[in-house]
Amino acid sequence: MDLLTWGRNPWDQPILTHISWDLLWASLFAGVAFFVAHASYMVFSAHRKRHAAETDAMEAARTDLPERIPRHSMAARLFHWVMAAAMFTLLFTAFLPIVGIRFPWVTWHWIAGLVLTGSILFHIIHATVWLDFWSIWVGPRDLPELKAEVLRELGHEVPGPRPGKYPLGNRLYHLAIVVVALMVVASGLFMMVRIRTPFFTRNPYLFSDSTWGLTYVLHGLAGVTLVGLVIAHVYFAVRPDKWWITKAMILGWITRRQYLEHHDPDRWAVHELPTPNSTTPNV
Secondary structure (H helix, E strand, O other): OOOEEEEEOOOOOEEEEEEOOHHHHHHHHHHHHHHHHHHHHHOOOOOOOOOHHHHHHHHHHOOOOOOEEEOOOHHHHHHHHHHHHHHHHHHHHHHOOOOOOOOOOHHHHHHHHHHHHHHHHHHHHHHHHOOOHHHHOOOHHHHHHHHHHHHHHOOOOOOOOOOOOOOHHHHHHHHHHHHHHHHHHHHHHHHHHHOOOOOOOOOOOOOOHHHHHHHHHHHHHHHHHHHHHHHHHHHHHHOHHHHHHHHHHHHOEEEHHHHHHHOOOOOOOOOOOOOOOOOOOOO
16 A cells, blocks of 8 residues: 655656545544444443442532532533534545545635634633643653553452543543644645635745645645544544533533542542633633
8 A cells, every 4th residue: 555645846856745545545444443443342341430339429428519510611612513513524625525526625625724723723722721721631640540540441440540520531532633633734724825715825836846745745644644533533422431421512511420430539629510690610
């Protein structure tokens, strides 16, 4: 399978032009293979949430907790769904023509790219100013949690830490999507110079042929990687055991029992849901 495609410039020199679209099918296969393998594994996997008896005891001891635990603010949910709409539009307009479905896709593609860029900029500001910025990131401090989760997956009862607001899998996925999304946005903004838009004069000679080739390769690699990442995300979103997380992204809250089953109260402090007239942000 070829990974890259090459062309010739007017001086008959080889130049890099794009990735091979064989990588699209490889990404699709990897995404489908992942959810089939994971679904099969989960049939035999130990559950990660606390046992019912332990949760009952914690619930009886934590009567100060509200019935509904705020998880995502309205601004965070709007960002998520706007970004999701932009992402699906980008993937469909990019890859449907590759598989033979022809339509005028370029305008829709760059508009969705600008929407994605704007939503990411908003999210960076929102997460930095109003949210706990570091709660979604992973680092060496998460090694004890990783070890405990692996042991629990193997069926062992260990006293290691449970997740704070975001489970370790969510944080690792966030890291991957940040790297890939920034790559696709940065390369896509440069590529807009080569098409006609209302914002600036088209200039296909801004970069050399080799630089343009590298830009297209990075954009293509990010695009096909997003295909696999989106398949994995949708798979986890629709799993019955993960539906409580998806529901929280719609409604903004989880129940007190779900909070105690899956999270460590010492690592994720919560407060009452704000009243309709309150301006206090959710945690």
